[in-house]
Amino acid sequence: MLFADVATVSSEVATTRSRREKARKLAAVLEAVDPSDLPVVVSYLTGSLPQGRIGIGYATLTAVAAAAVAAPRLGVGDVDVALTAIASTTGPGSGRRRAEILTQLMGAATEREQGFLRDLLSGGLRQGALEGLMVDAIAVAFDVDGDRVRRASMLSGDLPGVAVAAALGGDAQLDAFRLRVFGPILPMLASTSGSPAAAIESLGPSIVEWKLDGARLQVHLDHGVVRAFTRSLREVTGELADVCESVRSVDTPTIVLDTEVVALGSDGRPLPFQETMKRFGGTHPGDQDSGRGLSLFAFDCLHLDGNDLIDLPLGERLAVWSPVVPADLQVPRLVTDDAGEATRFYEAAVAAGHEGVVVKALDSTYRAGRRGSEWLKIKPAHTLDLVVLAVEWGSGRRRGLLSNLHLGAYDRDRDRFVMLGKTFKGLTDEMLAWQTERFLELETHRDGHVVHVRPEQVVEVAFDGVQTSHRYPGGVALRFARVKGYREDKAAVDADTIETVRAIRDAGRTG
């Protein structure tokens, strides 16, 4: 198949609003493509590369200049070969060599193909369709059941492979995708809820468990061999030898556990998230800290000794696996349908320094890869009134609007505002329009795409916590900041100061 056909359908999909229509257009291409090109085409049309990251970013892309050809001649396979060559180029001088290969590829592409390649390589493909729509497209193209496609994708994390299976073997082949030990599946995710009481009310009898501020880890044990995978299915067995070792103490031949790993202090209280991450990924030989000092907390089980548990209700899963796993490897939990009890458990978890709780419906199956309402997470939020120091012009669908706010608080010692982070979240279209006008009025000067403003506009910002920062002058940054609303009743002198921010940080340290 010509690469141009892929680029063309991408731009058609981008201008189509209806999701069903997008899926139909994608399906038409899938039907036409040779099975040998199918995985690559599925990958490109979901905005990803089969090679994964290949070391080409915005800087390289903008530096590459090549005249476009008039008539398409690149095959999908040609592009794949070129990108594979780029991905496999490493070592001294590799940056230049990668740019050369990219220039050649661009020089063989039409204008439209160049644009598609640029979007694809920069990760900025915006066609309003990614994996979700591709699942539907595969179902339409090969006349198979959409739910089976979705399930196969979640169980394998390999949508291109699923497409090939659907094309060659139909529903029967899709059903062959099963949970396998050492074949990680996409983890189930949680939606957000406002309070434990609200969560219990909507879910009924539930498990309420600590939400730990660490990293998700899916651990597979089979006859003494342990392998571990992150939320995105990256294997981290080698980085977490100690954690894997601790799972070997589970006294059963074969088990797949859904867990969280977190760094705990000597007092048992959790250390900051940054500390957990530091202990991940240490690939330096002899690094004392790497992989050490992480505690594992299992909260679910996907497979036990030949039996897949994911289609059992949560309560039955728990009854099966809980007796098998040592108590000190299990997350603290409560089974209840009482809102008051759940609330007290949540408050205790927060007081112990944890993020909050997750409330899970006792009768829910394990929906791999889905973010359903059967799991609800609750964490406390802080709120501050901060001052906008600057705003960045938005891109994509926010082009032409001032979008990303630089947030600051007054620092008495330095007699100036210090920046605490940025946010673009929580803004409605109406607020975006308003703030674009407002901040252009307050503009003092520009620096690239940053518009600096007089520090006068107060904004109410919610955030999950304060983290230590080496980027910002106050030494602190807000985690997951989002706008709650503009405070037109407040002047900058009425806003919160850096002292308040530090107080929140210190309160979090000691509980």
Add this chain to the structure above:
DNA sequence: GTTCTCCACCTCC
């Protein structure tokens, strides 16, 4: 040539 610093990229949340 070796070391140091910066930047781009990537992945956790």
Add this chain to the structure above:
DNA sequence: ATCGGACACATTCGG
């Protein structure tokens, strides 16, 4: 990770 907007589908409402 968070959030708002958009679309598809199910359910309820107004007549």
Add this chain to the structure above:
DNA sequence: CCGAATGTGTCCGATGGAGGTGGAGAAC
């Protein structure tokens, strides 16, 4: 009973901070 209004499930896109790795180029 029908079409409109409303609610729910999902997906998509726009971007946040920390920290680690590896390459490029400057400093020595």
